[in-house]
Amino acid sequence: MGMCGQTRSPVDIGEAAFATSLNLLGNAVFSMDLADATSKLAKEFKEVVWLIMEEAGKPNIADYFPMLKWLDPQGGRRRMSRYFKRLFALFDRIISERLEGIPVSGSKRKDDLLDILLNLSKDKEDMDLVTMKHLFLILFTAGTDTTSNTLEWAMAELLVNPEKLLKAQVELEEVIVRGKAIVESDIARLPYLQAVMKETFRMHPAVPLLLPRKAGANVQVSGYTIPVGAQIYVNVWAIGRDPTTWENPEELIPERFVDSDIDVKGQNFELLPFGGGRRICPGYPLATRLLHMMLGSLINCFDWKLEDGVSAATIDMGDMFGITLKKAQPLQAVPTPRNSS
Numbered sequence: 161m162g163m164c165g166q167t168r169s170p171v172d173i174g175e176a177a178f179a180t181s182l183n184l185l186g187n188a189v190f191s192m193d194l195a196d197a198t199s200k201l202a203k204e205f206k207e208v209v210w211l212i213m214e215e216a217g218k219p220n221i222a223d224y225f226p227m228l229k230w231l232d233p234q235g236g237r238r239r240m241s242r243y244f245k246r247l248f249a250l251f252d253r254i255i256s257e258r259l260e261g262i263p264v265s266g267s268k269r270k271d272d273l274l275d276i277l278l279n280l281s282k283d284k285e286d287m288d289l290v291t292m293k294h295l296f297l298i299l300f301t302a303g304t305d306t307t308s309n310t311l312e313w314a315m316a317e318l319l320v321n322p323e324k325l326l327k328a329q330v331e332l333e334e335v336i337v338r339g340k341a342i343v344e345s346d347i348a349r350l351p352y353l354q355a356v357m358k359e360t361f362r363m364h365p366a367v368p369l370l371l372p373r374k375a376g377a378n379v380q381v382s383g384y385t386i387p388v389g390a391q392i393y394v395n396v397w398a399i400g401r402d403p404t405t406w407e408n409p410e411e412l413i414p415e416r417f418v419d420s421d422i423d424v425k426g427q428n429f430e431l432l433p434f435g436g437g438r439r440i441c442p443g444y445p446l447a448t449r450l451l452h453m454m455l456g457s458l459i460n461c462f463d464w465k466l467e468d469g470v471s472a473a474t475i476d477m478g479d480m481f482g483i484t485l486k487k488a489q490p491l492q493a494v495p496t497p498r499n500s501s
């Protein structure tokens with residue numbers, strides 16, 4: 161980012177955010193920098209997680225015509241099992257190096273998730289290596305793309321609404337210092353930044369239909385019968401843009417969340433980007449912290465403009481529907497370092 165700032169060249173915001181999320185998760189789980197461009201293992205890891213997310217987002221005709229499932233007409237299942245094998249081979253390598261006591265290069269490891277699970281596995285039979293690897297799989301797939309897509313949308317919305325970007329930057333200058341990265345303890349003192357994040361969650365929920373659920377019994381909801389066994393999708397994208405709930409739902413108005421009690425913890429049904437109830441996203445406390453820190457730091461350390469030839473009027477703000485809601489055209493933006501005041 162700093163280099164792009166010096167050469168005034170554009171940054172692919174989604175890609176930078178993906179690498180950052182992978183790096184933060186990699187540190188928490190394995191004490192490893194999985195975005196390290198010089199590490200072969202990190203490169204392979206990043207590539208496989210990216211391929212899995214790409215594949216998971218592709219529409220599959222067999223989902224609409226289940227009798228075609230066994231045929232795997234688009235080859236998605238075959239490709240996905242190849243990617244899972246590659247990722248599990250990487251997990252195997254990381255786990256066996258840890259068991260053999262090989263130190264993690266360049267890191268001061270202290271009770272990361274892998275250590276905790278390995279210790280747990282000594283007493284608990286059901287915490288075996290297979291369970292661990294599946295847990296890592298879900299953490300890395302559920303935690304990276306969702307976070308990076310949300311950050312990309314937040315930046316895109318601020319770049320097409322420069323007056324909101326300026327307002328967020330002014331708040332940061334007043335509360336922190338201009339040009340400084342923000343830390344977790346700063347977040348509580350930045351209500352406008354929090355409101356920008358909530359507005360982004362409302363307009364661009366990363367998992368637009370949540371994860372599918374199955375009705376456990378026949379139920380009546382608003383006069384409709386939902387039969388036992390039916391697959392249920394909750395369209396939080398549509399809920400976030402419902403004009404009977406939100407005034408001017410297509411506009412970015414973070415102010416609607418300033419002095420409002422509405423939060424993303426599953427209690428306010430008009431804003432459910434992380435779902436709710438027993439299956440609410442377990443990563444939401446981590447994701448919200450990461451997002452505030454990433455967005456706050458990006459806009460406090462740099463001024464931003466859209467790449468040459470693109471303006472707020474011409475930028476493509478369309479989304480690409482997949483398992484996560486991605487910006488169809490990757491956001492390219494040019495940073496200029498902001499000097500500390």
Ligand code: HEM
Pocket residue numbers: 185298299300302303304306307310365366367370371372433434435436438439440441442443444446447
């Ligand atoms: C902006 C970031 C994120 C968003 C919007 C998001 C959203 C969601 C949603 C909507 C669900 C399904 C909940 C439901 O159906 O009620 C989910 C599940 C899940 N998320 Fe997240 N998530 C994010 C980040 C993360 C992170 C950082 C992690 C972990 C590191 C994570 C781990 C998980 C896991 C493990 C599940 C499955 C839970 C289960 O099946 O019970 N997520 N997430």
